[in-house]
Amino acid sequence: MKISAQKQLHKLKILLVNHGILILFACLFLIPIWYTIISAFKLDRFIFTQPLSINAASFTVSNIVRAFRIMNYPRMFFNSMMILGISCLMLIIFGSMAAYGIAMARHKFFERMYGFFIILITLPFQLAMVPLISMLKNMNLINTFLGTSLVYGGFYMSFVIFLYTGFIRSIPSELEDAARVDGCGLLKMYIYIYFPLLKTITGVILILRGVAIWNDLLIPLITITRTANATLPLRLMSFVGSYYTSWGLVFGGTLLVSLPILCIFLLLQRFFVKGIMSGAIKQ
Amino acid sequence: MNSSSSRVRLLQCFAFCLPAAIIIFIFFFVPMVRSLQLSFTDWDGISLTSQWVGLDNFRTVISHRSFNQIVRNTIYLMVIYIPLLNVFALFIAIQIYEVKNLGNLYKTVFFLPNMLSMTVVGFIWKLIFSFHNGIINKFFRTVGLNALANDWLGDPSLVLPSMTMTIIWYALGYYVLIYLSGLYNIPVELYEATEVEGASSRQKFVNVTIPMLAPAITINIILSTIGLITLFDLPFVLTGGGPGYNSQTIALQIYYLGFVTLQPKLALALAVILGIFAILIIIVLMKILRKREENIL
Amino acid sequence: MKKILMILLVLMMSAGLLTAAGARGAADAETVTLSVALMSLDIPEETQAFLDAFTKAYPHIRIDYVDVGASIEEYLQPRAAAGLLPDFFSINAGSFAAQLADRGMIADLSDTETARKTLPSVKPQFTSPGGKLYGIAGGLASSLIYYNVDLFNELNVKPAENWEEFLELCETIKRAGHTPIIITPADGTISNTAFSHGFANNVVRNNPDYVERIWDGSLNFNTPEFADVYRMVKVLYDRGYTQPGTLSTEYLMGNALFLQGQAAMHFAGTWLAGSLLEADFTTDVFMAPWNRKGEIKIPVVATETGWGVAEGPNKKEAIMLLDWLNGPGYTMYQNPRANIPHLMEVEGEVILKPQIQRFLDDLAAYELAAGLWFEYLPSEIMPLTYKFYQEMLIGDITPEEIAREFDLAVKQAVK
Numbered sequence: 001m002k003i004s005a006q007k008q009l010h011k012l013k014i015l016l017v018n019h020g021i022l023i024l025f026a027c028l029f030l031i032p033i034w035y036t037i038i039s040a041f042k043l044d045r046f047i048f049t050q051p052l053s054i055n056a057a058s059f060t061v062s063n064i065v066r067a068f069r070i071m072n073y074p075r076m077f078f079n080s081m082m083i084l085g086i087s088c089l090m091l092i093i094f095g096s097m098a099a100y101g102i103a104m105a106r107h108k109f110f111e112r113m114y115g116f117f118i119i120l121i122t123l124p125f126q127l128a129m130v131p132l133i134s135m136l137k138n139m140n141l142i143n144t145f146l147g148t149s150l151v152y153g154g155f156y157m158s159f160v161i162f163l164y165t166g167f168i169r170s171i172p173s174e175l176e177d178a179a180r181v182d183g184c185g186l187l188k189m190y191i192y193i194y195f196p197l198l199k200t201i202t203g204v205i206l207i208l209r210g211v212a213i214w215n216d217l218l219i220p221l222i223t224i225t226r227t228a229n230a231t232l233p234l235r236l237m238s239f240v241g242s243y244y245t246s247w248g249l250v251f252g253g254t255l256l257v258s259l260p261i262l263c264i265f266l267l268l269q270r271f272f273v274k275g276i277m278s279g280a281i282k283q
Numbered sequence: 284m285n286s287s288s289s290r291v292r293l294l295q296c297f298a299f300c301l302p303a304a305i306i307i308f309i310f311f312f313v314p315m316v317r318s319l320q321l322s323f324t325d326w327d328g329i330s331l332t333s334q335w336v337g338l339d340n341f342r343t344v345i346s347h348r349s350f351n352q353i354v355r356n357t358i359y360l361m362v363i364y365i366p367l368l369n370v371f372a373l374f375i376a377i378q379i380y381e382v383k384n385l386g387n388l389y390k391t392v393f394f395l396p397n398m399l400s401m402t403v404v405g406f407i408w409k410l411i412f413s414f415h416n417g418i419i420n421k422f423f424r425t426v427g428l429n430a431l432a433n434d435w436l437g438d439p440s441l442v443l444p445s446m447t448m449t450i451i452w453y454a455l456g457y458y459v460l461i462y463l464s465g466l467y468n469i470p471v472e473l474y475e476a477t478e479v480e481g482a483s484s485r486q487k488f489v490n491v492t493i494p495m496l497a498p499a500i501t502i503n504i505i506l507s508t509i510g511l512i513t514l515f516d517l518p519f520v521l522t523g524g525g526p527g528y529n530s531q532t533i534a535l536q537i538y539y540l541g542f543v544t545l546q547p548k549l550a551l552a553l554a555v556i557l558g559i560f561a562i563l564i565i566i567v568l569m570k571i572l573r574k575r576e577e578n579i580l
Numbered sequence: 581m582k583k584i585l586m587i588l589l590v591l592m593m594s595a596g597l598l599t600a601a602g603a604r605g606a607a608d609a610e611t612v613t614l615s616v617a618l619m620s621l622d623i624p625e626e627t628q629a630f631l632d633a634f635t636k637a638y639p640h641i642r643i644d645y646v647d648v649g650a651s652i653e654e655y656l657q658p659r660a661a662a663g664l665l666p667d668f669f670s671i672n673a674g675s676f677a678a679q680l681a682d683r684g685m686i687a688d689l690s691d692t693e694t695a696r697k698t699l700p701s702v703k704p705q706f707t708s709p710g711g712k713l714y715g716i717a718g719g720l721a722s723s724l725i726y727y728n729v730d731l732f733n734e735l736n737v738k739p740a741e742n743w744e745e746f747l748e749l750c751e752t753i754k755r756a757g758h759t760p761i762i763i764t765p766a767d768g769t770i771s772n773t774a775f776s777h778g779f780a781n782n783v784v785r786n787n788p789d790y791v792e793r794i795w796d797g798s799l800n801f802n803t804p805e806f807a808d809v810y811r812m813v814k815v816l817y818d819r820g821y822t823q824p825g826t827l828s829t830e831y832l833m834g835n836a837l838f839l840q841g842q843a844a845m846h847f848a849g850t851w852l853a854g855s856l857l858e859a860d861f862t863t864d865v866f867m868a869p870w871n872r873k874g875e876i877k878i879p880v881v882a883t884e885t886g887w888g889v890a891e892g893p894n895k896k897e898a899i900m901l902l903d904w905l906n907g908p909g910y911t912m913y914q915n916p917r918a919n920i921p922h923l924m925e926v927e928g929e930v931i932l933k934p935q936i937q938r939f940l941d942d943l944a945a946y947e948l949a950a951g952l953w954f955e956y957l958p959s960e961i962m963p964l965t966y967k968f969y970q971e972m973l974i975g976d977i978t979p980e981e982i983a984r985e986f987d988l989a990v991k992q993a994v995k
Contacts, residue, residue: 227646
């Protein structure tokens, strides 16, 4: 009897205190988001006069429609998706392989290499930017999906290896011994035993780096020179930076650019939390 | 195991590392080394040839009349932002962990800002902070607190706190997720054991939660430090480093030197300085955090 | 499910690679694809229509068009470094483009049809030290003071003729409870307005050969006159004549505030005439009275962002586009912006706001004129120009100190 009363009390406390706190902060967090969304559907001259509300007089879809057309959305969406896909594939396959190699070797040389990769994580991309452009040009990789993806590969790979290595090291070594008794070679072990186990951390990486790649501006800015090959954020930037910015257009474009990545996040969300838990944590 | 088979094994391991290593080497390391070389020359960003000038570029960058202020701003942001972000993220993560219901919804809400690109975040917050038309000042004026309606981005004493707030709004969700996963990873038995001993919730927090979260804290502190040190697009759009140099950071200054004043040799020199600074900070942090982790475990 | 996704992804990527390769194959055929990078986000639809009309007139030329947003230099610099300049692009007069021209990366346009039609007065700004005409001005430009006529009538005040009158005017407006003038020190645009006019009236007046003297390092910036370029803004600010929240007001917000009727006057560029003269109240313009009592004004007459052509395989076609833009296509591209023509004669009818037309007619009366800041200052100096305003307004530096620092910085830059 007493216990259940205590439980009830505990539940009430959670309801009032925790939900209370969360709802308060969630609302604060949502105000700018709400502002962005409704401004996307508002005529320019109402964006300041009625910032947080919308009515029939101020409503318009022309921002979205115009942004869609000016950005050449379908084409840019395809470009962005391709770059995201190739980069993520590259990061996940090569990154997990390298982490596996490092973790399996248990050798000083590989430890040094690992340390070297970790140092690379800390370096700003700007440091490599300028010489990279002329290099890409010499390799005929400017304006290609592959070229842009390889730059992401080079820049984010160390971080991915860092996460994967931590995860693989947390896998009990009994597993490896057992596999070896069964006569599994390194490659077989990677494909059939380790890679399937990496599913969760892979979700983590897809979210952490996927969002970053989707929204990135700096790299496409230098690797892409033709509009036909541009990415969504690159097109959006020309709205934000322009001398003649229409506020509504920026908000409309923002909505269009952010929507796909939101969908991907919602799909990967459960994956993600499970992943972090077993992955990043066990360094 | 004999030595030749272990050599074969090492070679195999090396083969696994090879594709990643090649990509990193060609597409990041080589251009970086090239930049390092160029930072010691009088390269103008356009021509193919350049003259060795020793440490001249570094001297020029450091002797910039606002260099001290720029470094101070960067350190100020680190000192304010990193603890604030991590404490707040942990706090929110614990709330979400405790409610269980609606957890996914809260997670999504706090992660939403991450879906926007930083340029856009800077743009939106510039409007929000705007003196006349921003919703913050509109709110204060509506409730009659006119004295609180400030020039958030124009007042030297408010601009860095305002910027910190914006970055926290943007980044929080990312770190909440990492803390939350750390929390989910703590075996429930540990809590039950302390409950049997009659521990208060504060004791539980200090004796179980914090030690078990140590690795997540390490990761988050390091990630947030790296993120902040290299951050430039959000401040660039939000304040452009102003007023004066009151919100100029090292990363922002690199951008200015590279693309506004078109002095890439100076940008590279400053980027090299930033790189060294970043490596040092991370090494120190790693040392401290690792030691703390070991003490706890 | 996951397998299907994987397969889809792989398919998508191979399709993408194939189309990319295919696109390149097609470009090798007889048609020429011109890469065009323009600053024209204010008129995206009109620009597209203009380019479509061009391709219709020249079916063998295809256009790959990109809008570059706010900073053309930022867009071109990394591409110039990699030898990847677009074939045809927007370009500002200034040291950056001049440098590219003298290295043979931007074509000399002095032999083109367009150059022959261009007003001689807008050619020097686009001529490099090496004597190359690296760009064609996209029109004449200046900055002026837009004012709310209704409010002026209500307060019974008139535009000012000189600085002393201007201060009185501001005082009257302020007494009546209104904000006298909007300035925008949070970004580079204050350099288009207060700096350029201050420099014209304080420095150019006594140094008509200022451009040459800046470049050979003989112009002294460490003078009381140059300090005044900054002090005049400080006076406005200290007396409370500028809008509250001045320090965080940049270009876009400044325009929005004026259109909302938040201030009696707004210091802005002629390129904004299209939007600023169409407020809910009556607006008009007058020349910034940055001259002292008894002195005549030195107007700022400068060039709009113009067009340049890269030295490269498609130079001939790019010049065809240039000639078409300044010939049959002129009204399609320039009229939507109400740009002031840079040509001696224009095919088609130019549409100008009457207020701007009157301002132009007035200009003819002045013998001496000065350019806009970016036309004569070295690119290293540009961010300093407005950062100094910000630092001064928050009290970190005095106008005299600015003059000293500015002098050092310019001498360093031209060395």
